[in-house]
Amino acid sequence: MAKLSKDEKIIQIVGVSKVFDETVAVDNIDLYVRKGEFITFLGPSGCGKTTTLRMIAGFDIPTSGKILLNGKDITNLPPNKRPVNTVFQRYALFPHYNIYDNIAFGLKLKKIPVTYVNDKGETYTKMQKLTRKEIDEKVKNALSVVDLEGFEKRSVSTLSGGQQQRVAIARAIVNEPEILLLDEPLGALDLKMRKEMQIELKEMHRKLGITFIYVTHDQEEALTMSDTIVVMKDGKIQQIGTPTSIYNEPANAFVADFIGDSNIFNGTMVAPRTVRFCNKNFDCLDDFEKNEKVDVVVRPEDIRMTYPEDGMLKGKVISVVFKGVHYEITVKVRKTEVIVQSTESREMGDTIGLVIQPDGIHIMKKEFTINKYDGYITKKNTVVFGDGEFECDVTKLYPGSHLDEEGYLITANGEQIDLTDVDVNVEVEFKDIEISDNAEEGGTQGHIVSIIYKGDHYQVIVRTEENEEDFVLDTEDLWNENDFVGVKIAPENIRLTLKQENNK
């Protein structure tokens, strides 16, 4: 591993935002990069990772904020004035030059100080271009670093994707930059090639000893190669840490979900170091305020299978997939699916017990501003969530759509969509939920489990019986704990969005 001098910050990003046509790509981020480290910006597409890289390269200028290189402000410096070189996503090798000229492009433009001694013995320095021989030498070296000796005269179009990738790396490192920026450099390669290049890049980083800033959406790539990972989402940094700390101590549910496989449950703190999820209480190591709703993350490899009577949870095996080293077993516990990874297999339909140790339970603060549920649309265009069924406005799922007489949704461009059984995310604000003494009124019913006085109103949590779904609401009326109430939500206050495939 390259030597990390702990204090030397080569890049500092201070309060940087980037706005494109009113879209915020990067939202007020603060970050530093240590000299010599391999740092990876990781996140789904559109998270701002590439924009951040481009601002370091100088292709994009921040809308606000500062970027410092070795303590010097480079925010508005053009790319050619920065000691930084980039390996582009699609290589960007010049098609009108051969391999030699591509790699020598930067060298031919470079001027270096050369010191002379004149007749009187005085020394003086002159900025001078590299000689043809020096350039030849450097190009040859760069080609040998990327294992492409003898490719000088080849044209770009005769090279395979992997070879072009290597030339792109050679073209960047030949300039001996202080920082090498890599923008999803392995994205276009096949899996085997990608694995090989990952190892080679890591090796190159070790040999060259320069700072690598790497952008990828591939969490495995990030975990394999990086010294530091910066997880980003929606232009904001979610977490910065070493691969181990990010995997073991994800800062929030998004990071947990994005890095590796994980089960994420809705939980509630019921006592000190005790969290309730899947209708059971579990001991845990993290402590939060009592009654706080939390995200509970459990890695599939941290769940042990046992006999039904010995388990903390009991469920039925609904799928078994062999993954090479382990089996991935999906267990249905009441209505929740729990994913378990184990070297042992189980039969489909087996009833088994599950054990989770306290150190396998990671508790995260919920960004707790709104009620969120998983739901689905019924034939009658109502939505089922939180153990109940509610009237809703399904046309909000598609802007400009309307319903025809038969209840099919017609989109703005005239497409007919059958919404039956479509999975949706449901969001309801605290203030939009009403409770009623008449339990039969409203879409679902439950007991009041918590009443917290918040100065000018009460925050009430209603918990349903069947799946212990919680409804958090703000009300000015005083209720009693354990009251059995009906939950009412006006159709226009039920916010629906389509569930999107999680692109990992």
Add this chain to the structure above:
Amino acid sequence: MTAFRFSRKQLCIPYALFLILFVVIPMLLILFYAFTGEGANGNLTFTFGNFINFFTSTAKLSTLLMSFTIAIISTALCLVIAYPLAYILARSHWKKKYVLLMLFIMPMWINFVLRITALRELLDLVGLLGKENYLNTIIGMVYDFLPFMILPLYTTLEKIDNSYLEAASDLGGNKLTVFTKVTFPLSMPGVISGITMVFMPSMTNYVVSDTLSNFNITILGKLIDEYFTTFNNWNMGSMISIILLVIIFVTMLLTGGFKDNKNEARGANLW
């Protein structure tokens, strides 16, 4: 009995007929006329006479030279005017740039004779008509063929992937270096097709030269017309046509228009 079915072969027939009727046979006819003439006894004989005549006649050679000069100057001016415009339009993120591009292209859709006549009136107004015959002809050619230069340049420049330019500046190139070492070389296909699109008609379009020089400037196209219509000498007219064809062919070879360009990244090539 099998039903009659269209195959790709049958679809080719109309095109083959078209090629034979309107390209191959006329070409053969021109060749035939160019190398024949009336012999001593009034019979049709094979001869190189027309060919020799062309290259020994000072008048004809000076017409050729004149055509060349006018075409070269017009093409160069078109390139100098069109390149910055195409570059700015192609590189700008301005949403309404297509409107501007349209405005530059639109004259192409207005009747050519009308445009030239209008230009003649304008030149008359500023007092150039009848005085500056060369200048007027060149102004006419440039005015007329500029869209043909803008369009290929714009398409090529617009297709150049921005990452090439970013890579060049990333590797230390300043704006000028990026342009001379990357943008311009990558736009060469557009430059070449623009040149061919403007150069060839500039050598032959005698409506422009006649109208704007009051028939004082004769270019090759005019000469051909005269041999066919005024002198009724189809043999010499055909020979000049053949010579023009060869000249164009050679120019294209020289500018690389025939080069097998497999590199799609180099962008649009109209030829």
